[in-house]
Amino acid sequence: MARVERHPAMSGFAGAAGTIAVIPLALLLTISVVGIPLILLEAAALFGGVWIGLGAIALLVGRRLCELVMPGSTPSPLVALILGLVVVSAAEIVPLVGWIVTALVWCVGLGAAMLSFVRSAELDGAAVRPSIGGPPMTGRSF
Secondary structure (H helix, E strand, O other), X not given: OHHHHHOHHHHHHHHHHHHHHHHHHHXXXXXXXXXXXXXXXXXXXXXXXXXXXXXXXXXXXHHHHHHHHOOOOOOOHHHHHHHHHHHHHHHHOOOOOHHHHHHHHHHHHHHHHHHOOOOHHHHOOOOOOOOOOXXXXXXXXX
């Protein structure tokens, strides 16, 4: 959920790249006879990533909506998840825009699930190195 909250655009691009990469990867697995059983694993990983990402987006939407309605209290994760799933599902069934919402939710969700395997320091920039101990450098040589 933190990936969706901190890096939504990066999650969307990673999800779109992951969705596009599914077909060439399936073709490569098909070419190698040994990889044919792995196509089912690839499909399961794709759907698992989409559903985990959908849950993260729904939880985030539900939590934000609960915070808007009741600013003084912290919502239960289950209530926030159910509310978020209702809102996301309602947005997905809107006639003209529903497929765009569905595609965005799936891409961002899949990207967030994929980026959850990347360390946080790699996404947030370079890690801060600890300072070197010792006396200050003056520039004079002895």
